[in-house]
Amino acid sequence: MDSPEQALRDAHAAEVDGDLHLAESILRVASKQWRREPEFKMRHGKVLRSLGYEKKALKVYRSVLKAHPQRADAATAAAETASSLNKARLAELLWSRALSVGAPTDVATVGLCRAIWIRGRKEESWERAYSAFIQGGNSSRVLHDFLRECSPVIGTQVPEIDLLETGQLGDEYQSPTTRRELAIQPATFSADSVESMAGIQAKDLPSPSNDVITDLLDLDEREQQIDMSAMSQGPSVKASRTDIDIPDDLFDFD
Numbered sequence: 307m308d309s310p311e312q313a314l315r316d317a318h319a320a321e322v323d324g325d326l327h328l329a330e331s332i333l334r335v336a337s338k339q340w341r342r343e344p345e346f347k348m349r350h351g352k353v354l355r356s357l358g359y360e361k362k363a364l365k366v367y368r369s370v371l372k373a374h375p376q377r378a379d380a381a382t383a384a385a386e387t388a389s390s391l392n393k394a395r396l397a398e399l400l401w402s403r404a405l406s407v408g409a410p411t412d413v414a415t416v417g418l419c420r421a422i423w424i425r426g427r428k429e430e431s432w433e434r435a436y437s438a439f440i441q442g443g444n445s446s447r448v449l450h451d452f453l454r455e456c457s458p459v460i461g462t463q464v465p466e467i468d469l470l471e472t473g474q475l476g477d478e479y480q481s482p483t484t485r486r487e488l489a490i491q492p493a494t495f496s497a498d499s500v501e502s503m504a505g506i507q508a509k510d511l512p513s514p515s516n517d518v519i520t521d522l523l524d525l526d527e528r529e530q531q532i533d534m535s536a537m538s539q540g541p542s543v544k545a546s547r548t549d550i551d552i553p554d555d556l557f558d559f560d
Contacts, residue, residue: 310336310340310343310346313332313333313335313336313339313340313346314336314345314346314349316332317329317332317333317336317349317353320332321353326353326356326357327357329353330350330353330354330357333346333347333349333350333353334350337350337366344370344373344374344377344380347366347367347369347370348367348370348379348380348383350366351363351364351366351367351370351383351387352383354366355387355390360387360390360391361391363383363387364384364387364388364391367380367383367384367387368384371384371403375407376407376408377407378404378407378408378409379409381400381403381404381407381409382404382409382410382413382414382417384400385397385400385401385403385404385414385417386417388400389401389417389420389421392424394421394424394425395421395425397417397421398418398421398422398425401414401417401418401421402418404417405418411438411442412438412442412446412448412449413448415434415435415438415449416435416448416449416452418434419431419432419434419435419452420452422434423456428456428459428460429460431456432453432456432460432462435449435452435453435456436453436465439453439465440465443468444465444466444467444468445467445468446467447467450464450467453465
């Protein structure tokens with residue numbers, strides 16, 4: 307192998323051809339030859355897991371994690387391998403580390419809660435998963451599935467998932483019919499109608515005039531006139547003060 311790139315190409319070609327043993331041999335030699343390249347060990351661990359060598363794969367992943375403590379993919383791969391080997395205590399530590407170095411929150415939380423569940427702390431596992439699901443806006447499908455698994459044992463109802471946040475609608479969801487999908491059928495006459503026998507089409511009929519519409523709707527436009535007859539009458543004649551009879555004793559104050 308002349309270069310790291312050539313080694314990766316040879317290993318990939320062997321994987322594509324289905325020769326995992328050859329790929330494992332190439333990656334094992336490359337990992338020793340280029341020790342500062344963690345990519346060889348990561349791929350080597352993946353091939354080892356595919357071959358069923360879980361313990362060897364875990365050892366490889368932990369060596370990468372020791373040299374590169376901030377690699378989230380190495381922490382996640384090591385935690386998954388430990389869980390597969392039923393090493394619950396080690397898996398709990400590795401999943402906690404994966405969370406701290408930036409692994410996907412929902413995946414790492416489920417892995418951690420599952421390890422805690424296996425170790426017998428079921429209530430703690432439920433509370434952790436429930437809190438993470440609520441804090442994430444009820445949108446994590448992975449956490450929701452885990453809560454559904456634990457719900458029959460815990461005896462607590464699972465909160466509903468927000469489908470709008472997940473962007474994943476169920477199979478039973480059907481999009482509503484839009485106006486663009488509604489086809490308007492043209493007006494036609496039946497075969498035995500007078501119009502059809504006369505060869506008249508609905509589109510050939512003239513539209514009714516405004517007068518016909520006015521008569522149909524009883525819109526008789528009549529000019530409304532104001533009654534001005536009261537204005538033609540003169541002012542009423544009031545009796546003058548001289549014509550009023552005043553009693554003689556009205557001003558008699560004696």
